[in-house]
Every structure is written in C-alpha cells, then in structure tokens.
Amino acid sequence: MITKKKNKGIHKQAKLLNTILENIPLLIMLINEDLTVQQINKFPSSLLQKKPVKVIGIPTGEVLNCLNALSDPNGCGFSKLCRKCKLRKTILETFKTKKDHNNKESEFTLLNAGKKNSFYILFSTTFINFLTRPMVLLSLQDITKRKKAETILKQSKKEIEDLVSFKSKELLETQKVLDKSKRLSELGTLASTVAHELRNPLCVIQTASYNIRRKCRTNDLTKHLDNIDIKVTESNEIIENILSYAKIKSPRLQVINLNSLIEESLIFAENRFSGNAISITKKIESTKDLSISADKLQLGEIFSNLIENAFQATSGKKQPKLTITTARTNDSRFIATFKDNGCGIDCKNIEQIFEPFFSLKSKGTGLGLTICRELINLHNGDISISSIKNKGTIVTVSLPISPGRLS
Amino acid sequence: MDKVKIMLIDDNRVFCDELKETLSLNGCEVFTFFNGKEALRSVEKVKPEIILLDLKMDGLSGFQVADKLKKNEKTKTIPIIAISGFYRAHETFFNIHNIYCCLTKPFNPAVLIDTIKGAIKQSSESVD
Ligand SMILES: Nc1ncnc2c1ncn2[C@@H]1O[C@H](COP(=O)(O)OP(=O)(O)OP(=O)(O)O)[C@@H](O)[C@H]1O
Ligand SMILES: [Mg+2]
Numbered sequence A: 001m002i003t004k005k006k007n008k009g010i011h012k013q014a015k016l017l018n019t020i021l022e023n024i025p026l027l028i029m030l031i032n033e034d035l036t037v038q039q040i041n042k043f044p045s046s047l048l049q050k051k052p053v054k055v056i057g058i059p060t061g062e063v064l065n066c067l068n069a070l071s072d073p074n075g076c077g078f079s080k081l082c083r084k085c086k087l088r089k090t091i092l093e094t095f096k097t098k099k100d101h102n103n104k105e106s107e108f109t110l111l112n113a114g115k116k117n118s119f120y121i122l123f124s125t126t127f128i129n130f131l132t133r134p135m136v137l138l139s140l141q142d143i144t145k146r147k148k149a150e151t152i153l154k155q156s157k158k159e160i161e162d163l164v165s166f167k168s169k170e171l172l173e174t175q176k177v178l179d180k181s182k183r184l185s186e187l188g189t190l191a192s193t194v195a196h197e198l199r200n201p202l203c204v205i206q207t208a209s210y211n212i213r214r215k216c217r218t219n220d221l222t223k224h225l226d227n228i229d230i231k232v233t234e235s236n237e238i239i240e241n242i243l244s245y246a247k248i249k250s251p252r253l254q255v256i257n258l259n260s261l262i263e264e265s266l267i268f269a270e271n272r273f274s275g276n277a278i279s280i281t282k283k284i285e286s287t288k289d290l291s292i293s294a295d296k297l298q299l300g301e302i303f304s305n306l307i308e309n310a311f312q313a314t315s316g317k318k319q320p321k322l323t324i325t326t327a328r329t330n331d332s333r334f335i336a337t338f339k340d341n342g343c344g345i346d347c348k349n350i351e352q353i354f355e356p357f358f359s360l361k362s363k364g365t366g367l368g369l370t371i372c373r374e375l376i377n378l379h380n381g382d383i384s385i386s387s388i389k390n391k392g393t394i395v396t397v398s399l400p401i402s403p404g405r406l407s
Numbered sequence B: 001m002d003k004v005k006i007m008l009i010d011d012n013r014v015f016c017d018e019l020k021e022t023l024s025l026n027g028c029e030v031f032t033f034f035n036g037k038e039a040l041r042s043v044e045k046v047k048p049e050i051i052l053l054d055l056k057m058d059g060l061s062g063f064q065v066a067d068k069l070k071k072n073e074k075t076k077t078i079p080i081i082a083i084s085g086f087y088r089a090h091e092t093f094f095n096i097h098n099i100y101c102c103l104t105k106p107f108n109p110a111v112l113i114d115t116i117k118g119a120i121k122q123s124s125e126s127v128d
Helices: A002-023 A067-071 A080-084 A086-097 A144-215 A219-246 A258-272 A296-314 A368-378 B013-025 B036-046 B062-071 B109-127
Strands: A027-031 A037-040 A101-112 A115-130 A133-142 A254-257 A279-283 A291-294 A321-329 A333-340 A382-388 A392-400 B004-009 B028-033 B050-054 B080-084 B101-104
Touching: A067 A080, A067 A101, A086 A101, A086 A115, A086 A133, A115 A144, A144 A219, A144 B013, A144 B109, A219 A368, A254 A258, A254 A296, A258 A279, A258 A296, A258 A321, A258 A333, A291 A296, A296 A321, A296 A333, A296 A368, A296 A392, A368 A382, A368 A392, B004 B013, B004 B036, B004 B109, B013 B028, B013 B109, B028 B036, B036 B062, B050 B062, B050 B109, B062 B080, B080 B109, B101 B109
Parallel strands: A279 A321, B004 B028, B004 B050, B050 B080, B080 B101
Antiparallel strands: A027 A037, A027 A133, A101 A115, A115 A133, A254 A291, A321 A333, A333 A392, A382 A392
C-alpha cells in the first residue's frame, strides 16, 4: 500500500514537473557530453524549426538550424567559425568546471523558414549528473526583438546626443558673433557720436584759417596755414571713415561698368598719392563690357580702400607694383584681385586686419578693411587676403554680377 | 559781388563769428542769429538775399525753420543754403524741395562763396 501510494505520489510529481517544463516559455535542452541533445521540452519556440521529437541525438547547432553547423559537411562543431561559438564554449566550459553560467548573450545566424536570419539568444547552462551521466541543462530565449529595439534606442540616443552637441556648438558660435556685433555697434555708436561732435570745431578751424589767410598775406604764415588745412582735411577723412563704418546702409543697386569703376578708383588713388612711383598693371580685358549691379559709391569705396592699402604698402619699395586682375567665373560672379609687392602682413596679424581700428600705420584708422568687408557682405560677396611678409599681398574680392535680393 | 545781404542762422557762436568774418571779407553783409525763433521774427525786416541755415539746432531745427520760411509768401523765394555735420549731408539732403543745397561740415569756405554766387545768380534769373 505504502509503495503504491508512494508511486502514485511520484507519478503525480513527475506529471507536475512535466507540465511545468512544457509550459515554461523557454527552450530547454538536456545536452550530452558529445553536445548532442538528450531531451528537449515542447514549448513552441521561435528558435526551433524542427519538431521536438526529431531532434533527440542531434548536435545542438543542427537542432537550432545554425548556419555554421549547416554549412559544414561534418556539421556542428566542425566549421571554422564554430571555434568562436560562444554557446559551444560555454557548454564545454560547464562540463569541464561543473560550474553554471547564467544569462549569456550571443548572436547567431539561423536558417529560419529557408531564410538566413540574425537572432540574439539569451542562454544559461547548468551542470547536472543524471544517473551518473554528466549533462548540461541548457535554456535558451529568443531576445532578438528586444535587442533590435535596444540598438535603435542606442542609435537614436547617439543621434540625439550628436544633435544636441552640434546645436550647442552652433549656439555658442552665434553667441560669439552676437557679442562681437554688439560690441561693434556700441563702439560704432560711441565713435560716430564723437566723430560728429568733432566736425563743428573742425569747421571753425578751417574757416578761421581761411580768414587769417585773407587778412594777412604774409608768406611765412601761409606755410603754417597750409599745414592747418592739410590736418583739417585729414581729420575729416578719419571722421568720414568712422561715420561711414557706423552708418553703413544697404546698397542702392544700379547698373555700372566694372572696368570704368576700377579706372575711376585708380585715378582717385593716384590723385591722393601723387608722386608715388608705383607701376600699375591692369589685366581687366576679359571684363571689358561687363555690367554689374552694385552700389556705385560702396563698390568704389571698396576698390579705393584696397588700392590705397596697396599704395601705402609699397611706398618705399624699390620697384613698387600693383596688378589688378578681373575675371568672370561661370557661376555668375566676378572676381577682382589686387596684388602688390609691398611690405606684406605678418602671420600673427593676418587674423586681425579686418577688425575695426586695427592698423599698423601711424595715420590709419584701421577701418578700411572693416568697411570693405561689411560692404562686400552687403553685396553677398566675399573678400580674402593672402600675404607673405616682405613679399607682398593679394586681396581677392568675389562678387555676384547681380546680387539679387540683398540681405 | 554787390553787398549781398546774408542771414546766418547757427547756434554755434564761435562758428558764426568766424563765418561772418569770412563772408564780410567777401563783400557780404551778414546778420547773425543763434536760434531759429529770433531769425524768423526778423527775417521780413532784414530781407536777406540768401539764408545760411544750420540744420541741427536746439529749439527749432533747421528743417522746421526752412519749412516756415517756405510757407511765408514774403520769404519763400529766398534761397536757403543748409550746413550740417550730418554724415554725407550733401548727399542726404541734396534734393529737399525747399533747400537750394546742403554743405557738409567742415567745408572749404571758398566753396561756400561759390555756392552763394550760384544761388544768387539762379534766383535773379528766375525773377527775370
Ligand atoms: N595690401 C596690404 N599690404 C600690407 N598690409 C596691408 C595691406 N592691406 C592692409 N594691410 C594691413 O592691414 C591693416 C588694416 O588695414 P585697413 O585698411 O583696415 O586700415 P589702415 O589702412 O591701417 O587704415 P585706413 O584704411 O583708415 O587708412 C593695415 O594697417 C596694414 O597693416
Ligand atoms: Mg586702409
């Protein structure tokens, strides 16, 4: 009676265990030492293509339809890639050390419904002695979906991080530009107020000098009065520069002939620097009939400033030279270069030459190039300068033939 | 030039002194006013041939003075030469309807004398 009862109890127990085994949402296999499958549960798993009854005695990799196992004529464990198989290594390790391995992850390519598919598998191994035979209990879980979601999340996280860091860099740049333009405009306001206020006293000095000249016609006074007049004119030029910098307005476009404007600017500079022995070469044939749309005053100011700088840079040179070259580019722009063999610009200064008030000349305002760049920007153009100290300087201005709508 | 009667309106006294001297040296009779209000009050009595007008003044501005002069039948034909320290004033104000022309400070006094001569010539022609 007792044994019967006991048997019944054991039977019940076995049934319960079996029910648990068949319903646990894992693929569970009992693996022999030769890595063939001894037992398998029947829970339908996406990892198992074959019918559970047909897999007993077959190597694990072949049970799973592992591509490496299938691609080698000798099957699971014989392909070169099998040596790197994490699942294989873990099972062997478990047999050797009798220690369990929990929650390992690995990627496999499995043949699934005739197609190669990448799977992520989470697996654990437990060493067991079943009727004195060493075996490994292997449980497997398909985590491909979770893994893919994770990868996407990781990617978007990286993308978001990149975007954020890019945007903050951009923001920082904008901030810098804003700071600078704010400083410039404050400086501009101050400078223009001062400049404006200086015009009245200058006007009085000029008128007074005229009156003295008219009243006492002695020659020894004339020299001094001439000096006063020259200095008044010079001061006024400085004021003009400061005011024109502070009051740069949007260009009034009109159609003008490029070459005539260059000629005019040259004459203007030659008049100002009469006595300068500079030899000027004009290579402007290619734009002979080129009409452009620009603000005549502003473009003239740009050219005059650049020519003036070249005159000043070459003064004192043995054979001062200025070459002006023009060309049309195919993308509806034109280029004018001003090349001189003057003093050049030191590397350490080249960054600063466009800054307002940067000047290495005793009488310079340092606004010439600042104004040039500002005006060129207003015309949607570009200016660049390359220079070698003591050799010379090339200034390149590129402007649209017709700027279209201006900023 | 015969003694040309000029009304000079500018709130900068030192400038007025110097300019009056310049104009006198060139045979003009100069009446100086340091603000627009007084000038407007006296203009019919003085009967100037030319008015030199500073555009930026305390109180009435030069623009307001010019406006009032042009609205008065008795003064509307008097040519006004504006002087101003505004940036590029000669370009900015060159075609303001009631101003003959504008000089930017500082200017060469000789240029002013020429401008005055031109203005007188033009107004005498238009009277004929
Ligand atoms: N062609 C050039 N060759 C050598 N140096 C140059 C040349 N053009 C500009 N520079 C350098 O750049 C500085 C700035 O030039 P920028 O025209 O802005 O001012 P500036 O010429 O000194 O003063 P301003 O234009 O008021 O006379 C100059 O002082 C000079 O040192
Ligand atoms: Mg310069």
